[in-house]
Every structure is written in structure tokens, then in C-alpha cells.
Amino acid sequence: MTNSTLRVKTSGRGSDWCYSVLGPDGRILVTRRAYPSETAARNAGWAAADALSPVAVAMRLTQDKPTRSDWRSVRTAQPKQPFWRSLFG
Numbered sequence: 480m481t482n483s484t485l486r487v488k489t490s491g492r493g494s495d496w497c498y499s500v501l502g503p504d505g506r507i508l509v510t511r512r513a514y515p516s517e518t519a520a521r522n523a524g525w526a527a528a529d530a531l532s533p534v535a536v537a538m539r540l541t542q543d544k545p546t547r548s549d550w551r552s553v554r555t556a557q558p559k560q561p562f563w564r565s566l567f568g
Contacts, residue, residue: 485532487524489517498524500531 484503491497497512498520509527514520 485528487521487528489520489524491517491520496520498527500524500528 485508486501488499488501489496490499491512491514494515495512496514496517496519497510498514499507500509502508508531511520511523511527514523
């Protein structure tokens with residue numbers, strides 16, 4: 480994976496995987512291990528690369544917030560009790 484000039488490298492086998500974030504000159508910036516799968520290590524590596532990248536790149540990777548039209552209202556079957564009523568029955 481290339482994030483601006485950062486790269487993520489995964490290595491391991493079985494249930495012991497690690498990731499390394501490499502800088503533009505090939506130097507290791509961050510390494511973490513003990514991930515259960517290669518996918519988990521790769522996803523964590525991408526997150527670390529995003530955290531180390533410039534703000535412009537990180538902002539490009541953020542998701543848009545859902546609009547209000549995606550929300551829906553749900554009515555409850557029973558009217559809500561007052562708070563004091565729920566305490567004392």
C-alpha cells in the first residue's frame with residue numbers, strides 16, 4: 480500500500496503477524512506485531528500510515544457524514560414513563 484510516500488509491509492505466519500510502516504527512504508518508522516491475521520496487520524498498518532501522513536492525505540481518506548435523509552424515526556409502542564416514576568415504581 481502506498482500512502483503518499485509511506486509504504487506498509489506485513490510479515491508473519493500462522494497467528495503471529497506484524498506490520499511495518501516504511502518512509503520514503505525505506506527506513507522503518509513504526510513496527511507492531513501480534514496480530515491474528517495478515518488482514519488485521521495490514522489494516523492496522525494502513526491506519527498507522529494514515530496517522531503519520533500529512534493532513535491533506537488524511538483528510539482525503541475520511542468518509543462523508545451521513546445525511547439526515549438516511550435517518551428514520553421509530554415510534555415506541557408504549558409512552559415513556561417520567562424519570563421519577565421509573566425510580567419509585
